[in-house]
Structures are given as C-alpha cells and as structure tokens.
Amino acid sequence: MEIRNVLIVDDSKTELMYLGDMLRKAGYGVATAENADQARRRMEAAKPDLILMDIVMPGQNGFQLTRSILRDPRYNDVPIIICTSKTQETDRLWGLRQGARDYITKPVKEADLLRKIRALG
Numbered sequence: 001m002e003i004r005n006v007l008i009v010d011d012s013k014t015e016l017m018y019l020g021d022m023l024r025k026a027g028y029g030v031a032t033a034e035n036a037d038q039a040r041r042r043m044e045a046a047k048p049d050l051i052l053m054d055i056v057m058p059g060q061n062g063f064q065l066t067r068s069i070l071r072d073p074r075y076n077d078v079p080i081i082i083c084t085s086k087t088q089e090t091d092r093l094w095g096l097r098q099g100a101r102d103y104i105t106k107p108v109k110e111a112d113l114l115r116k117i118r119a120l121g
Contacts (some may be wrong), residue, residue, distance in 0.1 A: 007048035036060035
C-alpha cells in the first residue's frame with residue numbers, strides 16, 4: 001500500500017506543526033488530532049494510510065489508542081509509527097507489542113522519519 005495521507009496524533013501544537021510541515025514538504029497529505037477523540041473523528045472522515053502516534057496525551061494515551069485502533073476491523077490495516085519523547089527500551093518494546101509497526105523518538109530527524117515511512121509503503 002502506498003502511503004499518501006498521514007494522521008498525526010499529538011497533544012503538542014508545536015509537534016503537530018513541526019511534523020506536519022515536514023511531511024507536507026515531502027509530498028504527504030496531513031491531518032492532525034490532539035487527542036484520541038479527535039483522532040477517531042479524523043479517521044472516520046478519511047481513513048489515513050499511516051498514523052504517527054504520540055504516547056503521552058491527556059485522556060487515552062497513545063499505547064491505549066494504538067491498541068484500540070488496531071482492534072477495529074476498519075483500521076487494523078493502517079500502520080502506526082509511535083513518535084514520542086519516551087526513550088526507554090521498555091517503552092519501545094511495549095509500543096511494538098501494542099501493534100505499532102515502528103517507534104521513533106523526539107526530536108524527530110526528518111531523514112529518519114521519511115526512511116521509516118518509505119519502509120512501510
């Protein structure tokens with residue numbers, strides 16, 4: 001599956017802008033959400049080809065949201081890359097156990113993120 005449209009889920013407006021600008025510059029369509037509820041609404045409006053998921057968010061965290069998205073038959077084929085400031089190996093392993101396809105830590109380097117996205121496409 002070719003990746004064209006990316007949903008970024010992060011409670012930081014700065015991160016949403018930074019990642020969104022990076023992806024738009026690389027030719028991707030971008031939608032953003034600041035929490036789990038917004039993410040679900042965006043997904044219902046237009047199914048993304050990829051989700052970049054923060055972990056630390058108010059309400060449902062990124063681990064929980066990843067798990068619930070991948071249990072939904074409408075979205076279980078959408079790859080998720082966790083994009084977080086949590087740098088512990090245990091966090092990375094837990095994220096992958098929840099179903100994420102990859103894990104990248106902040107601050108995100110453009111080349112690293114684009115390489116991970118291309119590897120999924």
